[in-house]
Amino acid sequence: MIGLLASILDGVLVGAVYGLAAMGITLIWGVMDVVNLTHGAMIVAGMFGLSLLVNAAGVPAYAALLPVMIAGFFAGIALYWIAVHRMIGQPPLMSLLSTFSANLVLIGLGTAVWGTVLFNVPLSLPGFSIGRYTFPGTHLMAAALTAVIAGALYLFLYRTRTGKAVRAVSGNREAAELVGIPTTRILALAFGLGVALACVSGALIATMFPFTVLSGDAYQLKSFVVTVLGGLGNPTGALVAGIALGLVEGLATPFMPVSWTLVIEFVLFVVVLIALPGGLMSLRIRRRRN
Amino acid sequence: MNKLALIWAFGACFAGSACAAGDDTITIGMTVSQTGSLNVDSVAQLKGAEYWRDEVNAAGGIKAGDRRYKVRFVEYDDQSQGGRVQQLYTRLIVQDKAQFLFGPYSSGLTATAAVISEQYGRIMLIGGGAEGKTYQLGNKYLFQCITTADYYLSGAIQALKEKEARAKIAFVYSDDPFSKAVVAAARTQAVAAGFTIALDESYAPSTTDFSPIINKIISSGADTFLGGGHYPDGATLARQLYDQKAPLKYVAILVAPDSPKFATLGEAALGVTVPSQWEPQVRYKPDFGPTPEEFAKAYNAKTKLEADYHTASGYVTGLLLQHAIEQAGSIAPDKVAAALDRMDVTTFFGRDKFSTDPKSHGMQVAHQMVLAQWQKKNGSLEKEMVWPDAARTASLIFAKH
Numbered sequence: 001m002i003g004l005l006a007s008i009l010d011g012v013l014v015g016a017v018y019g020l021a022a023m024g025i026t027l028i029w030g031v032m033d034v035v036n037l038t039h040g041a042m043i044v045a046g047m048f049g050l051s052l053l054v055n056a057a058g059v060p061a062y063a064a065l066l067p068v069m070i071a072g073f074f075a076g077i078a079l080y081w082i083a084v085h086r087m088i089g090q091p092p093l094m095s096l097l098s099t100f101s102a103n104l105v106l107i108g109l110g111t112a113v114w115g116t117v118l119f120n121v122p123l124s125l126p127g128f129s130i131g132r133y134t135f136p137g138t139h140l141m142a143a144a145l146t147a148v149i150a151g152a153l154y155l156f157l158y159r160t161r162t163g164k165a166v167r168a169v170s171g172n173r174e175a176a177e178l179v180g181i182p183t184t185r186i187l188a189l190a191f192g193l194g195v196a197l198a199c200v201s202g203a204l205i206a207t208m209f210p211f212t213v214l215s216g217d218a219y220q221l222k223s224f225v226v227t228v229l230g231g232l233g234n235p236t237g238a239l240v241a242g243i244a245l246g247l248v249e250g251l252a253t254p255f256m257p258v259s260w261t262l263v264i265e266f267v268l269f270v271v272v273l274i275a276l277p278g279g280l281m282s283l284r285i286r287r288r289r290n
Numbered sequence: 291m292n293k294l295a296l297i298w299a300f301g302a303c304f305a306g307s308a309c310a311a312g313d314d315t316i317t318i319g320m321t322v323s324q325t326g327s328l329n330v331d332s333v334a335q336l337k338g339a340e341y342w343r344d345e346v347n348a349a350g351g352i353k354a355g356d357r358r359y360k361v362r363f364v365e366y367d368d369q370s371q372g373g374r375v376q377q378l379y380t381r382l383i384v385q386d387k388a389q390f391l392f393g394p395y396s397s398g399l400t401a402t403a404a405v406i407s408e409q410y411g412r413i414m415l416i417g418g419g420a421e422g423k424t425y426q427l428g429n430k431y432l433f434q435c436i437t438t439a440d441y442y443l444s445g446a447i448q449a450l451k452e453k454e455a456r457a458k459i460a461f462v463y464s465d466d467p468f469s470k471a472v473v474a475a476a477r478t479q480a481v482a483a484g485f486t487i488a489l490d491e492s493y494a495p496s497t498t499d500f501s502p503i504i505n506k507i508i509s510s511g512a513d514t515f516l517g518g519g520h521y522p523d524g525a526t527l528a529r530q531l532y533d534q535k536a537p538l539k540y541v542a543i544l545v546a547p548d549s550p551k552f553a554t555l556g557e558a559a560l561g562v563t564v565p566s567q568w569e570p571q572v573r574y575k576p577d578f579g580p581t582p583e584e585f586a587k588a589y590n591a592k593t594k595l596e597a598d599y600h601t602a603s604g605y606v607t608g609l610l611l612q613h614a615i616e617q618a619g620s621i622a623p624d625k626v627a628a629a630l631d632r633m634d635v636t637t638f639f640g641r642d643k644f645s646t647d648p649k650s651h652g653m654q655v656a657h658q659m660v661l662a663q664w665q666k667k668n669g670s671l672e673k674e675m676v677w678p679d680a681a682r683t684a685s686l687i688f689a690k691h
Contacts, residue, residue: 003509010501116329136533253502
């Protein structure tokens with residue numbers, strides 16, 4: 001029984017970080033209808049940013065998160081102008097191919113510089129134990145910081161003028177333009193925010209697990225699953241779906257081979273796509289309407 | 291006219307890139323995982339082979355009868371993907387006119403490449419494909435220089451038997467051909483040794499979070515961990531076993547802990563054992579070539595890198611090919627293959643002999659693994675040899691860590 005509880009708690013802790021990673025993808029999709037395939041590369045960029053600051057510059061790991069996030073934001077804005085801006089309003093395949101190409105370039109550059117050697121951020125925080133099961137402090141801290149970052153994003157989107165402009169552009173770009181919102185700047189800002197979220201989630205993952213240049217693919221795939229579960233374009237849904245996915249993984253693994261969790265995730269992915277195209281959060285909206 | 295001759299000569303060079311390789315040059319083709327998940331081990335293997343090539347060429351080349359041949363490598367990046375391997379090995383043979391081949395890194399890629407080398411009748415020496423199944427298909431030109439996967443964990447199990455007669459083992463391994471072959475054999479050996487198998491689970495090679503598996507290991511009551519796969523997953527497993535304080539007394543992980551980079555895990559690396567094809571501390575007395583110590587020192591002096599077993603296996607594939615050509619007195623494939631069949635030698639890498647049974651032709655039947663463990667020495671992490679007795683440099687630490 002304790003084993004099951006431990007598994008669930010672990011799943012929820014790590015699931016929250018997956019949710020944070022997915023918030024970046026879903027924010028970009030929601031605002032500009034672009035599937036950002038550089039997401040995995042940006043998660044890896046966050047990992048390497050943290051590693052450089054901690055291992056080379058001696059910055060404490062959690063103090064390095066803010067610089068990583070800020071650097072990610074500006075990198076995202078640059079990426080928007082290089083690979084995305086001309087694709088806005090074009091068929092979705094164009095932006096898909098554009099970001100896919102940018103991803104290949106970034107991963108290629110990363111491999112040329114670092115190879116696929118494993119990197120590790122040596123960080124140990126006291127955790128807590130229940131019986132024989134230990135929850136590392138890094139996992140607890142990552143989940144707590146995820147909650148803080150998600151809360152900050154919520155406040156930004158709902159309580160600030162710029163955040164409201166982002167939501168307005170997301171809702172109706174033409175109408176937003178008519179009321180004087182500089183939509184192009186808002187799109188660049190939203191892309192920068194999405195990439196900043198990818199980078200900071202990558203940095204948080206790097207505090208928990210070792211990584212290589214190629215680690216991004218697995219997290220990008222997970223982010224897509226979480227994004228669909230939470231509903232495309234819904235950042236809160238992404239966080240909830242990340243936690244829900246972690247919960248499902250935690251519940252399933254004690255009773256079946258771990259390699260089956262991928263199957264469960266993708267079955268869930270297909271079921272939600274068919275039955276709830278708006279994601280798990282659309283259930284709540286439906287209930288409200290009823 | 292002169293211009294025409296020049297153009298013709300230039301065109302002829304492009305038509306067959308063998309132009310660069312004169313009659314006194316042997317072209318050896320291979321693919322290397324310069325990119326992709328196998329990059330670390332594959333590049334280490336290439337560096338070992340390149341070091342052999344440079345040494346041979348500096349000494350005037352390989353002597354075959356009354357001729358000497360310089361060695362030229364042609365290599366391509368297989369991106370760690372099986373899909374690229376067949377296309378590239380065909381190109382190496384047909385376009386680059388490679389007379390001999392070195393295998394790619396990993397069992398999966400080797401199995402794919404072997405189809406092409408057999409089809410074209412090219413000798414291919416393997417320094418990084420341990421799974422035995424590939425060598426049981428009636429091949430004629432495939433020669434495995436390293437211990438087959440069936441014996442990878444034999445030493446770890448024998449060393450465990452000396453410390454704990456009733457160990458409870460958790461087998462947790464990557465769902466890839468190499469790791470599955472290793473564990474399939476180890477499972478039988480563990481049962482024969484009287485151990486209990488408390489958990490037996492595979493995981494997807496792309497797994498990044500092992501928390502659920504580690505919770506299962508803890509729930510199973512296992513005191514021993516055997517498994518892993520390749521570099522990224524093995525290192526992540528080691529760190530998470532440490533972070534989650536899994537109550538294990540003995541941890542043997544495939545491949546990853548052999549790399550010097552494993553020490554960057556810090557305390558998480560302490561006590562982790564790794565079955566190894568070779569370590570610099572082994573004390574083999576070679577019939578020819580450098581001693582283990584000479585190899586390690588000279589390689590380090592030239593490259594400023596530490597030699598690991600992948601480097602050594604890269605070097606030994608070259609050394610064995612060189613010896614076979616010298617014994618055959620020719621570079622004719624059939625004569626060299628016959629020399630490889632007759633070969634039973636000890637080098638710095640240990641003893642090597644290839645099966646001549648038609649059912650398992652070319653499979654390695656003599657080379658033995660050693661077992662290394664990360665221990666603290668003078669405050670820093672060092673790999674110590676803990677098995678077998680003949681190679682031991684320190685006692686095996688068997689304790690909860």
